[in-house]
Amino acid sequence: MLRQQSLKSNAIVFVVVAALLFMFSKLALAADQDAEQAWQKIDAGALVVDVRTAEEFQQGHLPNAINIPFEQITTVFADRKIAKDKSVVVYCRSGRRSGIANEALNSAGYTNIYNGGGYQTLKQQHK
16 A cells, blocks of 8 residues: 555656656747747847758758857857857757757857747748
8 A cells, every 4th residue: 555655656756747847848948939039130130050960051041141050059159259249049940959059158158149949930930
């Protein structure tokens, strides 16, 4: 009887923790990602960075975008001496990799980074 209660308690804890992790991962992914706001920043002169692979970039990208794979973003920004307050919009296929790039740049002290989300969404939103 006691073992059955322990198993039920463990199952409840597991479900609650799983639900919280899922909720927080969705919230993290949802950070920024408003295509209209991303385009306002781009139109105002933000640096546009596609953080997908070189192969994905070659298949299509936003006008004036540069390609820096997300794993290299902080190193390349430092090497290119990009100002820490430069307005930057990062994007990828879905918003996941650009979210990672956004976090990495924020952690490195960059203060004006915007996660534009997915390429197709941005492309469709462009006037």
